[in-house]
Amino acid sequence: MRRIAVKETYKDGQVIFKESSYGEGTYVILSGKVHIVKKVKNVDLVIATLEKGDYFGEMSYLDRQPRSASAVAVGDVQCGLLDKNFLEDEINKTSEEFKLILTTLVERLRQTTSQLVSLTAENHILRK
Template sequence: MDAACWNRQATADKPGIQSLIPTKQNLTLEDRMDNTSVHNLAIEETYQDGQIIFKEGSAGDWIYIIISGSVEISKEVAGEKKIIEVLNAGEVFGELGFIGGLKRTATAKAVGVTTLGIIDREFLDEEFNKLSSQFRAILVAITHRFKKMLDRACDYTTRSEVRLPKALSLVFRDRESFVRAYTGDISSGGLSIRTENPLPPGHQFRLRLQVPGRDDPVQVHCEVVWSRKKEEATPGKPSGMGVRFCEISDNDLRFLKQYVSQASEDG
């Protein structure tokens, strides 16, 4: 996940490598507090209990180290929050954004009053550039592969829910215009969309879903998990895309879960 404790001892023959590879160690509190002193910090920030540091899917490449307090790392899976880990003083998070240039793969939230140090970007760039180009490429590849595995795992979890082969009308906007389409199947965490104009994987967009029994459409912020163009389609696999729900209001989520549950019983 987007959080780890860094090894604070760098080898002499490979400068910077140990400080860039995320590792998990059984450090004492004293060790963790000492760990904060070896990083060049640009600024310090204090967050109140429950305050969001960054949200899943947001842009950002700052790396944080916890000076005091704790940070909850969570991910939304099938419309529900799943806590991945709670980090404590001396631990570092946010490294995937820096190494791989990825959007935040999880949400970070302060637990209690928490003070964070933001590691100096110039220092990070200098350390990262000490590595050979081949090793840098390996690190970047690892982060991107990890992101793909994480997305597929979440998509599998979503697909394990009850899904309905219902043809509900929906509207989304591509790069040029609004597109009317139909869903092939739906759950409370995502759906597949049948369209000849699929968006690329990773693309985020706002979707309006017209559900029977409701006058106003359900509005959801989505991310494309897979995409199949018209020329790639087969009789059993039509063109379209699979999306997961990234952000939906509590009322809309409750309504959608109730609709899926009721429709599956009626079906």
């Protein structure tokens, strides 16, 4: 069950959050689409397009690291910001071993995303 604390609305092109910023918000898309964007050599690379029902912002919530990419509205978007207290309660119920597994998964996902971005940027440069 989703626990939405706040609903937020964004217009086309509006930044929901910026790469390298800190934030504890985890979002679910209620309507519209969101681009996950990584800046490489002053070029904005779209690394994912998320749609209704998709979650984002979860990595920074789980590992308390800066955001690995920006989130940008595509058209009109409505997002639900998940209730932080509910998420904290759920995490606190989790064993230390499982928390370690989650943290490891996030770390590996950050590494894989970084590799994907590097390859995508290289491909983008070669195409020009």
